[in-house]
Amino acid sequence: MNVLVCVKRVPATAGHIALSADSQEIDTRYLGFTVSPHEECAVEEAVRLIEKHGGSSTVLTLGPEVAIDQLRDAMALGIERAILLETDGREWDPVATAAAIVEAIEAERAAGRSYDLVMFGNESADSAGYQIGVRVADALDLPCVTGIKALEIGDGEAMVRRQTEAGWETAELSLPAVLTVKEGINLPRYPSLPGRLRAKKKEIERIKPQWQDGGLEKIRLKLPVQVEHSVEILGKNGDAGAQVVELFQRLRLL
């Protein structure tokens, strides 16, 4: 089977978020970059599917040229091919992003490469539009399930499960299909050194899609208002045991 997995380069944020002077972006001067956690799992799932069922895997991203790093990370884990939909660094909204991905998939099909499965993360860690996978499925007239946490491939069909507050729900759908993945579907592997070296030598296919106004225009970013707040230090190490127990009693937990 042929699997396409779509990822997005996002900053690896830690304890704090700081904004750029013009409030248009996160200040990334001191940050590394990664892909969204759900997408790490989508990449891992794609690699496992090909290991199990044979076929080929491709990773695609829409982003600036530096997003090649994230494509190579995916190839280091076992994805074979990579496609960069290269942008000028501007942010693309969901409509524009989905349209560029659809166009790329159609170009692939015209070149004789069709996909049985197109995978996404359920939502990106940063802009979190919760819609790219659904839009791509709709445009390609494919069935789609979002937020899956288990996947089995049968004869021309996929069995998926996703978690709800009450337990699980399941669906069976025929391939080709679009699936968006949630973290927890698997535990992604770490790249091996030979994997990294192999990925470094691989060619990246590049397409420059046309930017469009998708109708959701970022004006500025802002940090949520922080409520004034102080912390009470109860003590150090084991000496704090009595104070902690006293706190539990105060909160009526004991």
Place this chain on the structure above:
Amino acid sequence: MVLAFIEHLNGAPTTLSLEVLTMAGRLSGEMAVPLEAVAIGPKGAAAAGIVTSYGVSRLHVGDDPRLADYAPAGWARAVAELTERVNPEVVIGTASDRGSEVMAHVAARMKLPLAANCTEIAPGDPFTVTRQRWGGSLLEEAHLKGRVKLLTLAPHALAAEASPSRTEVATHPFTPALDDKDFRVRLVPQVEADTGKISLAQARVVIGGGRGVGSAEGFASLEELAGLLGGAVGCSRAVTSLGWRPHSDQVGQTGMRIAPDLYIACGISGAIQHMVGCRAAKHILAINTDAAAPIVEQADYAVIGDVQKVLSSVNAQIRKLREVPVG
């Protein structure tokens, strides 16, 4: 008109849907247009008894029996078809898993933009929304275009507020045109057997462990404390990535979002992705060797020290308390 897409369980709107009705009501007041609601599935008509307290004048019910069970594309086709027919200015749904999925399908079908996880909405031209990024750790102000403004409301962006006065609700059943293609995906619920374990979502106290717990075995002290307090054990993403705990225990942006009375963060640094999951806790107690860790400044109480040393002392003292006969 503002159209609220509500989710319901046998006709009882979900909590998030009541929040959507509240926001939609405010919006319809500001825009001086009527508020209507749509519920999918034949049982949706029963929601009339509740939506009457939220200023809804019409309740549209997609009553095709095939819509009784959840089929994302079919539900979306019903909402999209109604939207085309009644021509609202705004359609607003919840940002639950289902709400997000249906609204994404509606937007795709109608070729319209969609603003997900909004916290504030300022109608007018331009139509401005504030929406969550990074699970709410960052906000984006954006202009939303389109002949109909489609959006989802972030959970708990406001509190649901029923009005003491009731409106006259007219129920309008409708049967959308549907074909087999709209049911290529049907989600069938699988209710899990009750394990008797206190779930992370419901626990009054959650003891979360991070890398500072030291090892998978190190969680024994957290489990013991959970047993003593009748709580549940959670963990950070670092811990699931290390394979120390299953992903179902993970608290954070890509795991569970919890709201216990007390969250005890043990050896967790407090990355924004983790705080997204525990921000709703009433109190946070941090146990950390690093007094400068982000978790410490965001906590209400902190103990500076090694998780195992602190917990072994706490657990021993609680055990001792329990040994003393009461009264």
